[in-house]
Amino acid sequence: MQTIDLRSDTVTWPTEAMRAAMAAAVVGDDVYGEDPTVNQLEHEAAALFGKEAGLFVTSGTQGNLAALLAHCERGSEIITGDKAHTFMYEAGGMAALGGIMPHTVPVQADGTLRLDDIRAAIRGNNEHFPRTRLITLENTQGTVGGQPLSVAYTQQVGDIARQHGLKFHIDGARIFNAAAAAGVPVRALAEPADSLTFCLSKGLCAPAGSVLVGSRAFIQEARRARKMLGGGLRQAGVLAAAGLIALHEMSQRLHEDHAHAACLAEGLRTVPGVRVLSQATNFVFFWLEEEAALSPAAFAAALRAQHIIVSPYPGHERKFRCVLHYWITRERVEMVIQAMRQVLG
Numbered sequence: 001m002q003t004i005d006l007r008s009d010t011v012t013w014p015t016e017a018m019r020a021a022m023a024a025a026v027v028g029d030d031v032y033g034e035d036p037t038v039n040q041l042e043h044e045a046a047a048l049f050g051k052e053a054g055l056f057v058t059s060g061t062q063g064n065l066a067a068l069l070a071h072c073e074r075g076s077e078i079i080t081g082d083k084a085h086t087f088m089y090e091a092g093g094m095a096a097l098g099g100i101m102p103h104t105v106p107v108q109a110d111g112t113l114r115l116d117d118i119r120a121a122i123r124g125n126n127e128h129f130p131r132t133r134l135i136t137l138e139n140t141q142g143t144v145g146g147q148p149l150s151v152a153y154t155q156q157v158g159d160i161a162r163q164h165g166l167k168f169h170i171d172g173a174r175i176f177n178a179a180a181a182a183g184v185p186v187r188a189l190a191e192p193a194d195s196l197t198f199c200l201s202k203g204l205c206a207p208a209g210s211v212l213v214g215s216r217a218f219i220q221e222a223r224r225a226r227k228m229l230g231g232g233l234r235q236a237g238v239l240a241a242a243g244l245i246a247l248h249e250m251s252q253r254l255h256e257d258h259a260h261a262a263c264l265a266e267g268l269r270t271v272p273g274v275r276v277l278s279q280a281t282n283f284v285f286f287w288l289e290e291e292a293a294l295s296p297a298a299f300a301a302a303l304r305a306q307h308i309i310v311s312p313y314p315g316h317e318r319k320f321r322c323v324l325h326y327w328i329t330r331e332r333v334e335m336v337i338q339a340m341r342q343v344l345g
């Protein structure tokens, strides 16, 4: 039986169409700017996001770091969420490699940063202070539960950035999920920002890669940063070929994953010992109650025996995160609900 892996949408495999496109991809040396498939992906991504240029990067982490290095000088400061991926899960790259200080403000339960918190975090013009250079948002916000940020909210943050002469970067690893949730094109969510990174892997199923988009001058700087970070790839067209399918086709079906997440949350509400904490886009968080029939470890092991993988959220023994994706069909969602009912019944 095929394993149902609910840990993350990073576990998605490339589709058959992707594998075929990868095998047939026309390639060249991308460091020379001569890989036609990479060039096409960068060009089409930029057009889709309403930006001048794009840059294929090996990962979201690399895209965010290349963006920060291109926007910020050493000793400058960025305003970011205290639960932002860039702050929590990117190995401190901005500080280690860019000499950039993160100035964190609390991420709210709906994934936003309070506008007043952002305003209060902007440093004045004083020789004692670091210089505030940039505001960054994460859409969807993974750590608090995959919450999508709206066009209106993003515009308000963009207005603050403009009023204070700051750059605005969006970590849009799952921006297509946010767009699907809001029923808007990604261009609308990207419009207020100077730059945005999105992931081709995760829910879009490409085997690897992200794309950074922004102005032509910005991307030129980011390309230099990418080279410095060891991200100048050669015949990367084999990856970009899958990325083009991710961009055009896989991005159009994410509402299915959101419906499956809603269905899973609904089913879990009927499982004894399980308390659903939240469901947004393709994420479901739940809590395994003290009174549940099994301990968290025994629960995970019992599901594993049925080829279902769930794991407690790091740092929270009883909190579990399920992430829906292409390879978890409606039928498999039903199997998961049934299995949980059985092992906890």
Ligand SMILES: *Cc1c(COP(=O)(O)O)cnc(C)c1O
Pocket (backbone or CB within 6 Å): 058, 059, 060, 061, 062, 085, 086, 138, 140, 142, 171, 173, 174, 199, 210
């Ligand atoms: C996955 C993710 C990234 C980038 O992760 P990589 O594993 O480096 O591709 C960045 N931000 C968010 C919000 C993510 O979920």
